[in-house]
Amino acid sequence: MIVETCLPVKKISFALAAVSVTVGLVLVIAAKNATSRKIALPTGKTIRLPTPGFIARTNSYPATIAISSDEHYAALLNQGYGTEESGVRQSIAILNLSNNQLRNFPDDRLRGDEKSTLQTYFIGLAFSSDRKHLYASMGSAKVNGIAVYRFEDGSLTPERFIEIAAQPVARGKKVTLATSQVSPGTAPAYPAGFSVLGSKYGDRLLIANNLSDNVILLDVTSGHILQSFDVSAHEYIPAEYPYTTTVNRSGNEAWVSLWNGSAVAELDLKNGTVKRRIELWRPTDPVIPGTHPTSMLLNRNEDTLYVAVANAAIAEADGVAAVNLRRGAPQQCYRAALESNESPGAAAIAIALSGDEKQLYATAASLNAVAVFEIRPADRNSDVCAVQMPAGFIPTE
Numbered sequence: 001m002i003v004e005t006c007l008p009v010k011k012i013s014f015a016l017a018a019v020s021v022t023v024g025l026v027l028v029i030a031a032k033n034a035t036s037r038k039i040a041l042p043t044g045k046t047i048r049l050p051t052p053g054f055i056a057r058t059n060s061y062p063a064t065i066a067i068s069s070d071e072h073y074a075a076l077l078n079q080g081y082g083t084e085e086s087g088v089r090q091s092i093a094i095l096n097l098s099n100n101q102l103r104n105f106p107d108d109r110l111r112g113d114e115k116s117t118l119q120t121y122f123i124g125l126a127f128s129s130d131r132k133h134l135y136a137s138m139g140s141a142k143v144n145g146i147a148v149y150r151f152e153d154g155s156l157t158p159e160r161f162i163e164i165a166a167q168p169v170a171r172g173k174k175v176t177l178a179t180s181q182v183s184p185g186t187a188p189a190y191p192a193g194f195s196v197l198g199s200k201y202g203d204r205l206l207i208a209n210n211l212s213d214n215v216i217l218l219d220v221t222s223g224h225i226l227q228s229f230d231v232s233a234h235e236y237i238p239a240e241y242p243y244t245t246t247v248n249r250s251g252n253e254a255w256v257s258l259w260n261g262s263a264v265a266e267l268d269l270k271n272g273t274v275k276r277r278i279e280l281w282r283p284t285d286p287v288i289p290g291t292h293p294t295s296m297l298l299n300r301n302e303d304t305l306y307v308a309v310a311n312a313a314i315a316e317a318d319g320v321a322a323v324n325l326r327r328g329a330p331q332q333c334y335r336a337a338l339e340s341n342e343s344p345g346a347a348a349i350a351i352a353l354s355g356d357e358k359q360l361y362a363t364a365a366s367l368n369a370v371a372v373f374e375i376r377p378a379d380r381n382s383d384v385c386a387v388q389m390p391a392g393f394i395p396t397e
Helices: none
Strands: 037-040 046-049 062-067 073-078 089-096 101-111 120-127 133-139 145-152 155-163 191-197 204-209 214-219 225-230 242-247 253-258 263-268 273-279 293-298 304-309 319-324 329-335 348-353 359-364 369-374 386-388 392-395
Touching: 062 120, 073 120, 089 120, 089 155, 101 145, 101 155, 120 204, 120 242, 133 155, 133 191, 145 191, 204 242, 204 253, 214 242, 225 273, 242 293, 253 293, 263 293, 293 348, 304 359, 319 348, 319 359
Parallel strands: 120 191, 191 242, 329 386
Antiparallel strands: 037 046, 062 073, 073 089, 089 101, 120 133, 133 145, 145 155, 191 204, 204 214, 214 225, 242 253, 253 263, 263 273, 293 304, 304 319, 304 348, 319 329, 348 359, 359 369, 369 392
């Protein structure tokens, strides 16, 4: 059933971070001089119609969204098998935020048919610091690296590819995913999420290498690896599966989410060391699934790190952890759930803060919705992680 109504006079705006969605792109907009309608549900919840925003058709599996620094464009990383419209190719789509026009740019290197070279996009996507290029992670059983595209007036053109060689592992470590193309004592990098650090020498990328359990600082201009951080904590590699990174404004500290390690590693970029490991409800039983930290972001004061937890085994951690960086532990738990019960499963996989930092948004993949939280001051001296439920949800389908 389609209900045709309009939204009340209201303007909704918030800073959008890289957001993973599996069913489409939701853009929150508002209409003027209109009314709204509410429907009461048997659960005690209320649906407000119409849903704010619209659903835009994309290529398959849009996994990451990157916003240009001038907020004129959004880029979508479509890392599925491709669609008929895309010629069975993966693509990057560019959304013009001024008119909501979406253009798709399939890449011939990334086919989903029998002609495929088994290369694929994987999580990492970002605009260059000068907004003239777009970077994307690309992995395969043979060649791994960063695809560099020229970006101009909403158009995308492949420019070059920076190959990332297999990464050396520490002595005594055992590589479980070695291939014939990888030398003994090394592991395939398979770059995932990354952060862009601007410098007078050009951009540098801090890249989470998903299959070699390390993080590298890559010089985009020369293609050289300037620093390498070993974040492994087990005998076997891969075991941590680094997911993505985030960096503070001064560029001297960074964090990497360890998807299979139920933790975040803090990096000292100035001295090239791993400072500490922040545990996020890591299970004591080795066969129980971990909490799977994914996306991260810092607040404006850079004293709180928000971490999306995609697979919490306990209800309290089912959503977003607000980590107090002074203590190195979660101080607030934003639970992306419909009810206050003991059953986790929201699968929070991406987060964003409003411009005034009064709201926190978390994509709940299992609910096909974006959970909205009101940020309240937490007791920074408490050792207990306070649990907060959502103020509401924005449906995505």
